[in-house]
Amino acid sequence: MPTFAELDLDERVQKTLAEIGYEAPSPIQEQTIPLLLEGRDVLGLAQTGTGKTAAFALPILSNMDLSTTKPQALVLAPTRELAIQVSEAFQRYASNLPGFHVLPIYGGTGYGPQLAGLRRGAHVVVGTPGRLIDHLEKGSLDLSALKNLVLDEADEMLRMGFIEDVEKILQSVPSQRQVALFSATMPQGIRKITQNYLNDPAEISVKTKTSTATNINQRHVPVRASNKLDAMTRILEVEDFDAMIVFVRTKQLTEELAEKLQARGFSASAINGDIAQAQRERTIGHLRDGKIDILVATDVAARGLDVERISHVLNYDIPHDTESYVHRVGRTGRAGRSGEAILFVSPRERHLLRAIERATRQQIPQMELPTIDAVNDRRLAKFAQNITDTLAKGGLEVFQELVAEYERTHDVPASEIAAALAAMAQGDRPLLLEPEPEPARRDGPMFHPNSADTETYRVEVGRRNRVTPRALVGALANEGGVPSKHIGHIDIRNEHTLIELPADLPEELLSKLRTTQVAGRGLKISRADGEIINRRPRRPAGNRDRDNKPRPHRKGQSGSGQRSPQQYRGPKRDLRHTGA
Numbered sequence: 001m002p003t004f005a006e007l008d009l010d011e012r013v014q015k016t017l018a019e020i021g022y023e024a025p026s027p028i029q030e031q032t033i034p035l036l037l038e039g040r041d042v043l044g045l046a047q048t049g050t051g052k053t054a055a056f057a058l059p060i061l062s063n064m065d066l067s068t069t070k071p072q073a074l075v076l077a078p079t080r081e082l083a084i085q086v087s088e089a090f091q092r093y094a095s096n097l098p099g100f101h102v103l104p105i106y107g108g109t110g111y112g113p114q115l116a117g118l119r120r121g122a123h124v125v126v127g128t129p130g131r132l133i134d135h136l137e138k139g140s141l142d143l144s145a146l147k148n149l150v151l152d153e154a155d156e157m158l159r160m161g162f163i164e165d166v167e168k169i170l171q172s173v174p175s176q177r178q179v180a181l182f183s184a185t186m187p188q189g190i191r192k193i194t195q196n197y198l199n200d201p202a203e204i205s206v207k208t209k210t211s212t213a214t215n216i217n218q219r220h221v222p223v224r225a226s227n228k229l230d231a232m233t234r235i236l237e238v239e240d241f242d243a244m245i246v247f248v249r250t251k252q253l254t255e256e257l258a259e260k261l262q263a264r265g266f267s268a269s270a271i272n273g274d275i276a277q278a279q280r281e282r283t284i285g286h287l288r289d290g291k292i293d294i295l296v297a298t299d300v301a302a303r304g305l306d307v308e309r310i311s312h313v314l315n316y317d318i319p320h321d322t323e324s325y326v327h328r329v330g331r332t333g334r335a336g337r338s339g340e341a342i343l344f345v346s347p348r349e350r351h352l353l354r355a356i357e358r359a360t361r362q363q364i365p366q367m368e369l370p371t372i373d374a375v376n377d378r379r380l381a382k383f384a385q386n387i388t389d390t391l392a393k394g395g396l397e398v399f400q401e402l403v404a405e406y407e408r409t410h411d412v413p414a415s416e417i418a419a420a421l422a423a424m425a426q427g428d429r430p431l432l433l434e435p436e437p438e439p440a441r442r443d444g445p446m447f448h449p450n451s452a453d454t455e456t457y458r459v460e461v462g463r464r465n466r467v468t469p470r471a472l473v474g475a476l477a478n479e480g481g482v483p484s485k486h487i488g489h490i491d492i493r494n495e496h497t498l499i500e501l502p503a504d505l506p507e508e509l510l511s512k513l514r515t516t517q518v519a520g521r522g523l524k525i526s527r528a529d530g531e532i533i534n535r536r537p538r539r540p541a542g543n544r545d546r547d548n549k550p551r552p553h554r555k556g557q558s559g560s561g562q563r564s565p566q567q568y569r570g571p572k573r574d575l576r577h578t579g580a
Contacts, residue, residue, distance in 0.1 A: 002024070002025065002030060003024055003025075004017050004022060004024070004025055007025065007029075007030075007033050007034060007037075007058075008034070008037055009033070009037075009058055009059070009062045010061065010062035010063075012096040012097055013058055013061050013062050013093060013094075013096070013097075015096050016092075016093055016094070016095050016096045017058075017093075019095070019096075019273070020092070020273050020300065021272070021273025021274075021298075021300040021301060022054075022300065025051070025054075026051035026054075026055075027206045028044060028046045028051055028052050028055045028204065028206045029051050029052075029054055029055045029058070031204045031206075032044055032052070032055040032056065032059075032180070032204055033055060033058055033059050035202045035204075036055075036056060036059035036060070036178065036180060037059045037062065037063070039178055040178075040200075040201070040202050041178060041179045041180070041198040041199045041200065041201040041202070042179075042180045042181070042201055042202050042204060043181050043183075043194055043198060043201040043202070043203045043204070044180065044181070044182040044183070044204045044205075044206070045182075045183060045184070045185075045186060045203070045204065045205040045206065046182060046184065046204075046205075046206040051323075052152070052182050053085075053086055053089045053152075054089065054093065055182075056075075056148075056150045056152075056180050056182070057086075057089055057090050057093050058093060060072075060073045060124065060148050060150075061090070061093055061094050061097060061100075063147070063148075064094075064097065064100070064123055064124075066097060066098075066099050066100060066123065068145060069101070069120070069121025069122065069123065070121065070142055070144065070145035071122055071123065071124065071125045071141070071142070071143060071145065071146060072123055072124070072145055072146060072147045072148065073123070073124040073125070073146070073147065073148040073149075073150070074124075074125050074126075074127075074132075074143065074146055074148070074149050074150070074169075074173070075124065075125070075126040075127070075149075075150040075152055076127065076128075076129055076132070076149075076150065076151050076152065076157065076166060076169065077126060077127070077128060077152050077153065078128065078129075078152075078153050078156040078157045078160055078162065079106075079128065079156075080104075080106035080107070080108060080109075080128060082152065082153065083104045083105070083106045083126045083127055083128055084104050084106075085320075086104075086126045086152065087102050087103070087104040087124075087126045090102040090124050090126070100123055101117075101120070101121060101122045101123055101124075102122060102123065102124040102125075102126065103117040103118065103122035103124070103125050103126070104126050104127065105125060105126070105127035105128070105131050105132060105135065105141075106127055106128040106131050107128055107130050107131040107134075111134075114131075114135070114140075115140055118135065118140050118141060118142075125141070128162075129157060129162040129165035129166050129169065130162065130165055132165075132169060133165050133168060133169065136168075136169070136172055143172060143173050143174070144174065146173050146174055146177055147177055147178060148177065148178050148179075148180070149169075149170070149173055149177055149178070149179045149180070150179075150180045150181075150182070151166065151179070151180070151181040151182065151183075151193070152182050153182065153183065153184070154166075154181050154182065154183040154190050154193065155183040155184055155185045155186075155187055155190055156184075158187060158189045158190055163189050163193070166193065167193070167196075167197075170193070170196075170197045179197060179198050179199070179201070181193065181194060181198060181201070215333045215337070215338045215339065216329055216330075216332060216333040216338070216339040216340070216341050217338070217339070217340050217341070218329065218341045218342075218343070218362075218364045218365075219340075219341070219342050219343070219364065219365055219366070219367035220342070220343040220344075220345050220353055220364045220365070220366055220367065221235075221342060221343070221344050221345065221366070221367050221369060222345055222346075222347070222366065222453055223344050223345070223346065223369070224346055224347065225346050228316060228344055229257075229260060231344065231369055232246070232314065232316065232344075233264055234369055234370045234374075234375055235314070235342065235369070235370065236261075236266060236294070237370070237375050237378055237379065238370035238374050238375055238378050239312065239340070239370075241293075241311045241312040241340070242293075242309045242310070242311040242312075243287055243290075243292075243293050243294070243295070243307065243309045243310045243311060243312075244293065244294050244295070244310065244311070244312040244313070244314060245294075245295045245296075245297055245302060245305070245310055245312075245313050245314070245328075245331050245332075246268075246294060246295070246296045246297070246314045246316050247297060247298070247299065247302070247313065247314070247315050247316060247317065247319070247328050248296060248297075248298060248316045248317045249298070249317040250298070251272035251273055251274055251298055253296075253316075253317075254270035254271065254272045254296045254297060254298060254301070255270050255272070257270070257296045257316065258270035258294075258296045261294060261296070264429075265429065266293065266294055267291070267292045267293045267294065268292060268293070268294035268295070268296060269283050269286065269287075269292050269294075269295060269296070270283075270295075270296045270297070271283050271284070271295060271296075271297045271298075271301040271302070272297065272298050272300075272301045273298065273300050273301055275301065280301065283295070284305065284307065287307055287309075287310075288307050288308075288309065290309070296316075299319070299324050299327070299328070302328070302331060305331055306331075307331075308337065310331055310332045310339070311332060311337075311339060311340060312332060312339070312340045312341070312342065313328055313329055313331050313332045313339070313340070313341045313342070314341075314342045314344070315328060315341070315342065315343040315344060316344055317344070318343060318344065318345055318346075318349050318352050318353065318356075319352075320352065322355060322356050322359035322360065325343075325356050325360075326360065328341075329341040342367060343356075343364060347453070347454055350453075372433045372434075375433050376432045376433055379431060379432060379433075380431075380432075383422075383431065403417050403418070403421075449486055449502035449503075449504055453502070453503040453504070454488055454500050454501065454502060454503055455500075455501065455502070455503040455527060455528075456498050456499070456500055456527075456528040456531060456532070456533055457498070457499050457500075457501050457505075457525055457526065457527055457528055458496055458497070458498055458499075458525070458526050458527070458528040458531060459472070459496065459497050459499060459518075459523040459524065459525050460495075460496050460521065460522070460523065460524040461496070461497060461518050461519055461521050461523065462492060462493050462494050462495045462496045462497055463492055463493065463494050464494055464495065465518075465519040465520070465521055466519055467492060467497065467518055467519045469490045469492065471518050471519065472490055472497065472499065472518060473487055473490075475513075475516050475517075475518045475523065476499075476501070476513070479512065479513060479516040480505075480509050480512060480513045480516070481509070482501065482502070482505070482509075486501065486502050487499065487500070487501060488500030488501070489533050491533045491534050498528055498531055498532075498533045500533060510525055510526075513525045514526075
């Protein structure tokens with residue numbers, strides 16, 4: 001397998017790759033980068049997660065002329081999320097290119113910052129087709145100096161109905177340009193684009209590994225980001241494991257999490273892209289020899305890691321692509337042994353879980369977190385076993401004499417002396433977990449969800465009743481005992497309102513809430529059978545931009561002549577559950 005150093009990339013880009021920790025290119029990168037550096041058009045057939053962003057970004061950056069600020073590269077993406085992701089990748093790979101600018105452009109947001117960014121100048125523009133067309137029509141996007149055009153996830157743009165916009169953009173760019181088209185499949189529409197707009201393209205097809213070994217037992221745990229550390233601690237205390245890799249997204253979190261685990265009594269170390277190779281090898285050696293039991297790592301740092309005693313993989317942060325998930329899970333179950341893979345999923349990451357399940361063609365069942373009683377039972381059993389092991393070692397004569405002497409001179413029973421010595425050995429860390437206290441309430445216990453799953457509920461009060469989000473939150477919290485942090489989006493409509501609440505609301509609580517009054521009317525709460533919460537005001541279909549995103553409303557107006565629906569996004573603290 002070649003290294004990045006053999007791919008003739010710009011030395012500043014090579015330096016960045018070394019700093020990030022990239023060593024060997026993926027198959028799509030190995031085959032695509034030399035062709036793009038030569039100036040060839042490329043047709044790449046590859047799934048998400050194969051590393052195609054770097055496959056086109058690295059050669060573009062290597063051929064970048066930083067002396068001009070007109071866009072030299074344009075990347076088309078089907079969604080705003082992908083546009084942002086690709087922009088961030090360009091920025092990361094260009095960290096040693098002073099003065100480099102990349103600008104994401106997408107619908108559903110204001111034009112002001114995008115216009116300002118285009119006026120300042122950007123070497124690379126990454127955008128969704130509809131908003132790019134808008135800027136071309138306004139004359140704010142100048143593609144006269146364009147050298148590179150990339151169509152990322154072209155089949156998805158076809159599926160979403162953007163193909164006419166894509167063709168219009170292709171017709172607007174200079175005839176002398178290099179085109180790279182990436183697609184997971186090759187439907188007729190994409191084949192037509194390839195034939196009409198690519199010049200003798202080199203076709204590259206990469207098969208991805210999208211299945212996990214049958215000897216690996218996979219489970220997922222619904223957990224909010226703020227509760228991940230406590231959830232992992234319970235699993236570590238109850239689950240029987242030999243050695244474990246804990247995967248996180250950032251280098252900083254590897255160090256922070258390893259320190260927190262050490263403080264809780266676990267033998268843990270971190271590896272990431274900033275750690276020198278010698279130290280990395282030493283840490284892995286300690287894991288292999290049993291000197292440490294838990295390794296906290298990023299994907300890059302764990303690449304190629306093969307230690308037979310790894311019995312468990314815990315995905316503390318869920319990966320954004322299925323290929324990474326498959327590689328992570330593959331760190332356990334080596335040499336024919338069985339393995340365990342546990343995946344933490346926050347409420348806002350359930351779509352990533354579904355994507356992994358679709359790609360791997362298997363369901364990942366839910367795992368219940370160990371209860372406090374289960375943790376305490378395990379702690380007591382471990383404490384008793386430590387006593388047994390210490391007695392078996394022998395050599396306790398000196399301590400026996402000390403205890404006997406103390407018992408005679410202080411008239412204290414030996415059992416109390418043993419308890420005091422055990423407390424000394426335990427230190428500040430409590431031996432047993434205490435049950436979580438119930439918040440004080442005036443009219444009954446507070447409801448606590450048993451899982452992080454949410455569901456949409458409907459209440460029969462709406463805008464016509466002059467109801468406000470504050471009044472609804474007050475009714476749910478005061479009458480139903482649902483803490484405000486568990487109340488999500490509120491979408492107030494004319495005749496009724498949709499509210500995002502925990503999925504496991506008990507029936508007796510629902511019965512109570514049905515009779516609760518707001519604005520002089522009963523809530524009559526029920527599960528919302530397929531109705532979808534609008535997370536932002538919508539306009540009629542004929543007045544939407546090409547990215548299928550609602551245009552900003554003018555103050556006091558909506559497309560229907562009515563006021564826009566009132567939106568409540570829940571407490572700010574409840575919206576940051578996106579990982580560490």
